Amino acid sequence: MSSVAAVGIVPDAAALHRRSEGRTAWLLAAPAIVLLLLFVLLPVAAVIFLGFTDFELGYGKFRLVGFENYAHLLNDRTFRRSLWNTSVYTAIVAPVSIVLGLGVALLIEGEGRARGFFRTVYFLPVASLIVAMATVWQYIFHPTIGPLNALLSLAGIPGPNWLGASNTVLYSLSIIGIWQSIGFNMVLFLAGLTAIPRELYAAAHVDGARSALDRFFLVTWPMLGPTTLFVVTISVTNAVKVFETVKMLTDGGPNKASEVLLFTIYQEGFVYLRVGYASAMTVVFLAILVVLMFLQYRVLDRRVHYT
């Protein structure tokens, strides 16, 4: 009798235990879930909703305007300029900083004693306050007292007004962006390089890949696939999010020549306080991020399977 009773109790106890474990899990995750709702999901929903309104901070009332904001965006010259500038900036900074980051990583990988030193130097900008370093760059780029133009004049070249002229400002900002992100990309590539098994290089050598270039294209490049994809994604997203240097150095000028996406959103939303219109811009910005993420997954699914 007692054994039968015991058998009857065991599954109940197990079920009870499972239920109590589930409850504990909910409790442990509850703060995260609440905060996630409060600071991520709700605000995103609110931005999408506000994008369909004419809400302005300081006015009590607002009304739904449908797609008016978006229609307006299509003809907004500042916004179009800003999208274009962000694309140009990204098209320069992302590829250059990736290629240079990879180059530096490959050179450092082969280096012996000085390896640690070079790694520290190239990584330094990542650990430096970008707002502060932007001020230093402003001095370097200064048209009359800056060292860069002083150097150029030694060679007899008249230096441009780097950050002050509309035809050079975007390139000057790109130089700062590249300077800032080489080290980050380098460190990621270095991690990817150390993960490549040494035997593969030996095997490639046996197979007749004698030159360093052969070994690079036969072993290094394919094996770095997942790392490269990740570096590309993060470089592009970071470049799209450029804000600090623009706000510090140019305020979008001269003549909106360095107006970039986040700066335009900041200006509309937090300076002119046109929250509804700025929300529509934010939705466009979010859509760009979603597309980038989606592209990454597509490529990831298709090509990069080396593990």
Add this chain to the structure above:
Amino acid sequence: MSNTAIPAGRIIRFALLSLGALMILAPYIFMISTAGKTQSDIFTAALSLVPQHFYFAENFAKAFAKVPMATLLWNGVVVCGLIFLFQVVVAIPCAYAMAKLKFPAARLMMVLVMLGLLVPIHATALPLYVAFDRMSLLNSYTALVAPFTISVFAIFMFLQFFRAMPDDLLHAARLDGMSELGIVARVIVPNAWPAVTAFAIFSVVAHWNDLYWPLIVVSKQAYATPPLGLMYFRAAEAGDDYGALMAATLIITLPLVAAFLLAQKRFVEGITMTGLKG
């Protein structure tokens, strides 16, 4: 040293690396050199790196007099410290529940985390600003810290880390009669130390540098973080007093750079670990 010939490849490699390193270091060199120059030095001799009259003391004094440096650094420490503390306290139990407990909503949570990874502060700033404004919370530590108390990135990272932890450890702790919260505090956290340091570095670098959100919610010196304070200083001291400006820049850059130089192995590990798993 043996006197065998050094291969040309190694020389070229070293030369290339040195040239690149010089370009990376150039801004730092000019920052230090300019912080020690007088106005006239700055205007006449841009390329001479050694100041003609050593003016370091004067420039630093000017920077300290015009920028409330102590307040800025203190605000930076408080804000970054609070953000990091909340992020870890919120993320670790959640990641533990997702990785090691029979959690019915684990899959849903994973979707939320992946969605959250996509959304930067720039996308949520507008409604959050309106809300903080309505609650009269602008210009406060609350406004600076609250939106970052939840880090889906932290959840994601700790989740990866906890999944690799052996279950036996937890079974043993449960047999000893520990509560789940006790397990989190006394078994999980001590074992998760490498992940916590890696995340700490990532989090502090990100928030020490952030200008966007502080710029939006703070308009008073008293709550300015280092980047914001430097921006105020630059706006107020417009013109070309680059000596004082570079001195201020130097002081504000120094804490994080010093931390990096002291613990650079950890830094690089932290960025790599967080980077590769993001």
